[in-house]
Amino acid sequence: MKSHVQVAVIGGGVVGCSVLYHLTKLGWKDVCLIERSELTAGSTWHAAGGMHTLNSDPNVAKLQNYTINLYKELEEISGQSCGIHMSGGIMVADTPERLEFLKTAHAKGKYLGLESEFIDMDEVKKLHPLLDTSHFCGALYDPLEGHVDPSGVTHAYAKAARIGGAKIYRQCPVVDLKQTPEGHWEVITEKGTIHAEHVVNCGGLWAREVGRMVGLELPILAMEHQYLITDTMPEVQALDKELPHCIDFAGEMYMRQEGQGLVMGTYEQACVAWSERQTPWHFGHELLNPDLERISPSLEVAFAHVPALAEAGIKQTINGPFTFAPDGNPLVGPVRGLKNFWVACGVMAGFSQGGGVGLALSNWMVHGDPGSDIFAMDVARYGDWATMAYTNTKVKENYQRRFRISYPNEELPAARPHRTTAIYDLLKEKNAVFGTSYGLEHALWFAAEGQTPEEIPSFRRSNAFEQVAAECQAVRNQVGLLEISNFAKYRISGSGAAAWLDNLLANTLPATGKMVLAPMLNRAGKLLGDFTVARLKDNEFYIFGSGTAEEFHMRWFEQRLEGVTDVQLECLRSRLTGLSIAGPHAKALLTKLTHHDLDDFSFMSFASIDVGHAPALVGRISFTGEQGYEIWVEPDYLRAVYMSLTEAGAEFGLRLFGARALDSLRHEKGFGGWTREFTPDYQPYQAGMGRFVKPAKGEFIGQAAAAENAGQQADKVLIQLAIDDLGGDADAVADEPVFFNDQVVGWVTSGAYGHCVQMSLAQAYVDSSVATEDNFTVEILGNMHPASRLAEPPYDPSGSKMRGA
């Protein structure tokens, strides 16, 4: 065994072997994999090996596409068969809602270059003669589906990695990990210690336990999962070609051919977690006891939809555990606060995702960046609030919903409320419908008096529509109040604060008492954040950003603070809470509650002033496009300030508004948002943020790339569209393809109905070659909607309302 390596990968399941292979592929040869038992000894060996590209996040779908296309290459390099069966796959819908869900998946696939197509029931019958098509109203066919041999794939990765120079140590449990003073790792195994510069936790079923060796509690949980393998079936024997993979949403089940029979697996409602607290180390190549009773509701549907199945004998029932994160996507990336410690775990679809996970993580380790926006599977999308209890509740919910429809306006109920602020009950009294971001409850909209505060999940305009319209009108015409405690807030102070921030951000820093909008870039000049930066004192700054990206940003900030002694960074998550007031009467309202002279408090000012009886930090800014103020107070004051504002606001027609209205208002102003228009896939010049980047200001991270981008035409640019709703009730939401002359030229990043301008609005990235064209088409729920490019935002394009005195 080597005594020193550049990387030690812990775990020889499909994910660890993929990471190992990809590291060698990218040129890191001094790498090893350490496996407790034999390769595949975790959840990998008993997997059904099914693979597909379906994922709600387009970039994860892209990585699934990469994984499936990799197997041929892997066979060629390794000489090891992956047992590839590219049988194609069909997803069958039994209700119009499920059909709409498939339409959104299909539309997304168009700009991702995936080749799915809707087929009629005759074609379904031809492809899958065993299905009773009378139960279905539509079907989506995807040629890029099928199944592989789990063991073959894992060994193919391992062999290809060995050919690339990697070493694999089997029967070698890692029992502890100790960090060295220079930030490397002593990997202590039962066979000796290896000094590794980097460690990757690919421990699969034991990833939690490996995490605990370094004080990390990863939000993952294993669930039992069952599938049946039938005896030989005459109906299958009679076929002249392999049946396609099939997902039948009605029965929460998947199905494929295995030999001359079928494999049928379910994501049952009566799901069972496995080893909720601690995975036993002695668990080996074992199966769990089958429990057919649990999956009997799915079996009933299966027998109706595939009558031949009802007659088939069961050869074997597999019940095995595999791990999930609370939202079902993998946990990948460097872990905040643990230098050179990486994870690639919680991968619930190793044969669809393993290759993409290996590629992204290896890119990150070798090049310092995963290569695209993979926030949907970044370990940093969770923070310490995702406790074991939270995780266990959410994972069960996710498991039960695996084949359920995900609606864009849906907020899942499990483990809520989790984090709340001091005015949660007051907002609830006002009939707030809550959403959650980073575990924190925040108001989405307010139901009318007497109306049940509940939003009905839909791909179309929901029952929130009228109320949100009224909230928007109140902001535009009177004054609105929105809680903004769900923003992320950071304080940066110390004698080195200005210099450190100047290097971190692409804009020049504000003068004392002022704010600026400042993008943060990576070295390639891509967006890592879009912040409001406020300077309270010469050496005291506040940064406000996306709440969901708090851990993501803290990880980046802290990495850049290594060895810096004259800067203090504080994450103010629950220590600073906020309320925003916006609208033509916002100034008059605040004037009633403060002694500060607001005439002297122009747009983008920031100061410590009193509001009601509370000390507050106030910024003259609003994401609504109206004159507005963001008021930040310590949590103890939130309730009192809220009461003062609502009482004093009555005479101005103050109305509470929520995130739905904010979304509509920001679209009317053409403002982009983090995770949608602004992500690490884009650089600021293509995202319309070029004016906030100052390549000439002096050195900062990403400066060279920014200077280059400033003078170049990007391949895609962000535009704003007004979409003809065709008299219907569907707006673009996100990920709809955009066409020009019948060719796909881009995709919608987000959309909303603009209630005050009465337009269905969207923002979209399109090919720069057509970005000045006027007429496009957007596919929404299978319908082609004409869309015209807006040369300027439809509401207050000059910004006079927002800036006004």
Ligand SMILES: Cc1cc2nc3c(=O)[nH]c(=O)nc-3n(C[C@H](O)[C@H](O)[C@H](O)COP(=O)(O)OP(=O)(O)OC[C@H]3O[C@@H](n4cnc5c(N)ncnc54)[C@H](O)[C@@H]3O)c2cc1C
């Ligand atoms: C019944 C069933 C059916 C499935 N069907 C499919 C399917 O059709 N398609 C699909 O894509 N996925 C399927 N899966 C999921 C799939 O199995 C997982 O996504 C995949 O196996 C995850 O691989 P992994 O490498 O992350 O974890 P594991 O396979 O659990 O690998 C982790 C490895 O790490 C090793 N290890 C852990 N701790 C240590 C330590 N301290 N020292 C050394 N080594 C250590 C373990 O021994 C193990 O080999 C199924 C799973 C089950 C249970």
